[in-house]
Amino acid sequence: MTVKEFNILMCGVGGQGLVMLSKVIGDACARAGIRAITGEQHGLSQRSGSINIHLRIGEQIRSPLIPVGGADVILALEALEALRCVEYLRDDGIVIMNSRVQHPVWETESHVKDEKAKSFSAEDVKTRLLRVTDKVAALNALDIAKSVGNPLTENIVMLGALSTLEDLWVPEGAVVEAIRINVPKKAIDVNLRALKLGKGAAHSDLCNVVKCKE
Amino acid sequence: MxxxxxxxxxxxxxxxxxxxAIVRGAVEADVKVVSAYPGSPTSEILDSFSSVANHFDISMEISSNEKVALETCAGASMAGLRSMTSMKSVGLNVASDSFFSLSYTGVKGGMVIVVADDPQAHSSQTEQDGRPYAPSAYIPMLEPSDADEAYRMSRAAFGISEKHGAPVMLHTxxxxxxxSGMVKMGKVARTPFRRVRWDHPPGRFVTVADSARSFKASLLERTKRIEEDFAKSEFNVVSGEDSDIGMIASGAGYNYAFDATRILGIHPAVLKLGTTYPLPKGLIAEFISNLSTLMVVEELSPYLETQITAIAKDANPQLRIFGKASGHLSEALEYNPNIITEAFAKVLGLKLPVDYARILRRAKELKRGLPERWPTFCPGCPHRATLHALRQAMKGRKHVLATDIGCYSMSFLPPVEYGDTLLSMGACMGVAAGIQYAIEEKVIAMIGDSTFYHAGLPGLVNAVHHEDDLTxxxxxxxxxxxxxQQPNPGSDITAGMKPAKRLVLENVVRGFGIEDLTIVDPYDIEVATSKMSEALSRKGPNVIISRRACALHSDRQKRRRGEEIVPNTVDETACQRPYACxxxxxxxxxxxDDDSRKAQIAQELCDGCGVCARLCPFDSIKKTREGERG
Structure with missing residues (x-):
């Protein structure tokens, strides 16, 4: 199936399930006959380091890395990381970010040294991103994930929000099937609930700024 | 997947x-013996083999190091079975002694050696280019650009190896x-595993003096035959337009170059090289003969460019070649589509469709004040506790810490910033031995268990023998x-979860002649600190073993057993803000917290190790649920 080229820069902190998320989306594309490639990050930053994964959809694409200014969407599983990869966003691109902040140890250390030091907040991130695009949506994926009963489904909540985008032509059925195949058996139901609630959150926070599927 | x-x-x-995909290719090629030591970016090859080894009846070892892994495969392939090993480019340094000799003796069963570079040194000590090993050792080399090609090359490499009796390097x-990408997998037609007869005459695989000289002569002939085959290889592809502008690229560089031509809307003639040793010189000469301009795209050293420049001297002396020598591309860091697009635009005098410099400037501006997030130790990581104990134990005493390769290497990063030297696997003891000759202060060497078994043993033998004053x-x-979290010689399992004999570290250390041995549990941080302090005050060589399972590993095991992981929490009424945690x-x-300025613990991150609770002088950190001391 030939679809419009579409580039998603996924970022977050090691341990948030970014590799699993890219597997699910890539697998969903494969099931729908859509060509996708990813540039992944494995290795050193297993936990607590910055991670980004490039996911590219399109027949002609060869580079697993998105060029600077080439991402249609930044999907950030952690708020600070959304800003950290801002150079990849194309002008007027979409940012879907988790409002959760994981404070880097470097920041915490600076709070010890300077009692007036303030944390960099999700609001700070949003304000800066709005200088590049007005299509910024933040959702509290951790709270949603906790509400379905497993904080580790945060990645699938974000996928739910992403999947509402009109430009992401991956059928619902393929996404659901890819989740069923890739997550542990006993976690299938909780992940499908997370997907649904992620979509719901998108309809209230994202679809007012970008075109969503019906 | x-x-x-x-x-x-x-x-x-x-x-x-x-x-x-590399594993799938090898499985389809009926590989029978696999041995490897993990190393990024190849570790998932080992992990994937490990997950299917039992299913496909593959004999597999997670080796103690790359050299042993390569030799294990060499032995199996000498006997006549197909084998595969994988390693990062710096791993080949360890295996290289046998790598060179093996090219001389050759193999009977197909043998494939996967060697992966890490441009940008994402998780390596250097950006070493592994390709020059191929011509130095006369070992044929294939280079894929994507998953599907890697699968096809992996499958084909065994046949090439068997036909020419040479091990083949698959370079990535x-x-x-x-x-990740789409792979068009073929059929799996496995033959049953059966032992073969050793049917070689005595001395067949012995290379020394006379036999080495004779092997050398035949491997030069072998290389010529392989070059003839590679001239017709399906892995070298000419595409694009009939243009006087051309591009030669390989590996990851090809992907960026391909996208750069699309971004700029240009249509050069393209030669994608998949067999990069021996180079198909005739094919290259023909490709460049009618070009006026050639761009060469390959990461790291100008391995192809130098050879292509030499070929052009005869084939097309007027050809203008652009790449590293011309200053358009760097030998440092990994490439990406914008780097190659900018280089092509400069060579061809084209305007960039996107102003990358502007975007990067704007991003830098937007990120002002954004706190850095260097990789660090996981919550619950025993290394964090060990390093804390070590620092406290050495408080007020000047010392030098020679570290090694493993998660603990991250200790030099901010904000921990602890550690003075790091060279390569197992280097800490040799370096520490040299430092103790040179300085007055205490010298400490630090190494992980897996690295110790990998390349640390000779360092310890040396230190004991010379009575070096180091801990x-x-x-x-x-x-x-x-x-x-792969198993190592200290584990009771190996590949495919098969039982293995567990080496007892303290027995190994004592067996090497260490009499002064201290064992601590870093979670028991007060005791660990005082015991370490005592040991560090004594003359070396002595050894401290800091023993506690990797937190990721043990948390995963706990979850499997259905055991609850109870995090800790800060009792705000008790917290006096000493920040000892x-x-x-x-x-x-x-x-x-920005307002209360008190410590807070993210419940979904904390693994409940309780070390911070022990550090708190006001007892303000408790288990979240039982309300007891962490």
Whole structure:
């Protein structure tokens, strides 16, 4: 199936399930006959380091890395990381970010040294991103994930929000099937609930700024 | 992708990681023996093999190091079975002694050696280019650019190896290994595993003096024959337009170059090289003969460019070649589509469709004040506690810390910033031995269990024999943690979860003649600190083993057993803000609230190790649920 080229820069902190998320989306594309490639990050930053994964959809694409200014969407599983990869966003691109902040140890250390030091907040991130695009949506994926009963489904909540985008032509059925195949058996139901609630959150926070599927 | 796709009967189109595709290719080629030591970006090759080894009846070892792994495969292939090993480019340094000799003796069964570079040194000590090993050792080399090609090359390499009796190197790099894409898998037609007869005359695989000289003569002939075959190889592809502008690229570089031509809307003639040793010189000469301009795209050293420039001297002396020598591309860092697009635009005098410099400037401006997030130790990581104890134990005493390769290497990063030297696997003791000759202060060497078994043993033997005054700290966390918690000689399992004999670290150390041995549990941080302080006050050589399982590994095991992981929490009424839980500890689960300025613990990150609770002088950190001391 030939679809419009579409580039998603996924970022977050090691341990948030970014590799699993890219597997699910890539697998969903494969099931729908859509060509996708990813540039992944494995290795050193297993936990607590910055991670980004490039996911590219399109027949002609060869580079697993998105060029600077080439991402249609930044999907950030952690708020600070959304800003950290801002150079990849194309002008007027979409940012879907988790409002959760994981404070880097470097920041915490600076709070010890300077009692007036303030944390960099999700609001700070949003304000800066709005200088590049007005299509910024933040959702509290951790709270949603906790509400379905497993904080580790945060990645699938974000996928739910992403999947509402009109430009992401991956059928619902393929996404659901890819989740069923890739997550542990006993976690299938909780992940499908997370997907649904992620979509719901998108309809209230994202679809007012970008075109969503019906 | 998972085990189910690797074991699926083809033909089928599957989305998979390149490292998994390499495994699938080898499985289809009926590989029988696999041995490897993990190392990024190749670790998932080992992990994937490990997950299907039993299913496909593959004899597999997770070796103690790359050299042993290569030799294990060499032995199996000398006997006549097909074998595969994989290693990062710096791993080939360790294996290189046998790598060179093996080219001389050759093999009978097909043998494939996967070697992966890590441009940008994402998780390596250098950006070493592994390709020059191929011509130095006369070992044929294939280079894929994506998962499907890696699968096809992996499958084909065994046949090439058997036909010419030479081991074949499959050379990749991080952005190839860690790329997922569609792979058109073929059928799996495995033959039953059966032992073969050793049917070689005596001395067949002995290379020394006379036999070495005779092997050398025949391997030169062999290389000529392989070059003839490679001139017709399906892995070298000419495409694009009939243009006087051309491009030669290989590996990851090809992907960026291909996208750069699309971004700029240019249509050069393209030669994609897949067989990069021996180079198909005739094919290259023909390709460049009618060009006026050639762009060469390859990461790291100008391996292709130098040879192509030499070929052009005869084939097309007027050809203008652009790449590293012309200053358009660098030998440092990994490439990406914008770097190559900018280089092409400059060579051809084209305007960039996107102003990359402007975007990067704007991003830098937007990120002002954004706190850095260097990789650090996981919540619950025993290394954090060991390093804290070590620092406290040495408080007020000047010392030098020679570290080694593993998760603990990260100790030099901010905000921990501890550690003075790091060279290569197992280097800490040799370096420490040299430093103790040179300085007055205490010298400490630090190494993980897996690295100790990998290349640390000779260093310890040396230190004991020479009575070097150093203290060796071995961080024993039961697994090879950094690459994905693979088993190591200290584990009671190996590949495919098969039982293995567990080496007892203290017995090994004592067996080498260490009499002064201290064993601590870093979670018991007060005791660990005082015991370490005592040991560090004594003359070396002596050894401290800091023993506690990798937190990721043990948390996973706990979850499997259905055991609850209870995090800790800060009792705000008790917290007097001494920040003992932060200073020189720096756990990512702990942060400081902007308003109350008190420590807080992120419940979903904390693994409940309780070390911070022990550090708190006001007892303000408790288990979240039982309300007891952490």
């Amino acid at each position: 998972g085990v189910s796709d690797l074991t699926k009967d083809g033909p089928a189109k599957v989305f998979m990681l390149c490292n998994e 790099s991080t952005r190839v290994n860690h790329q 060796l700290v071995i961080l024993d966390n039961e697994v090879t943690a950094m690459t994905g 932060v200073r020189e500890f720096n756990c990512p689960a702990i942060s400081i």
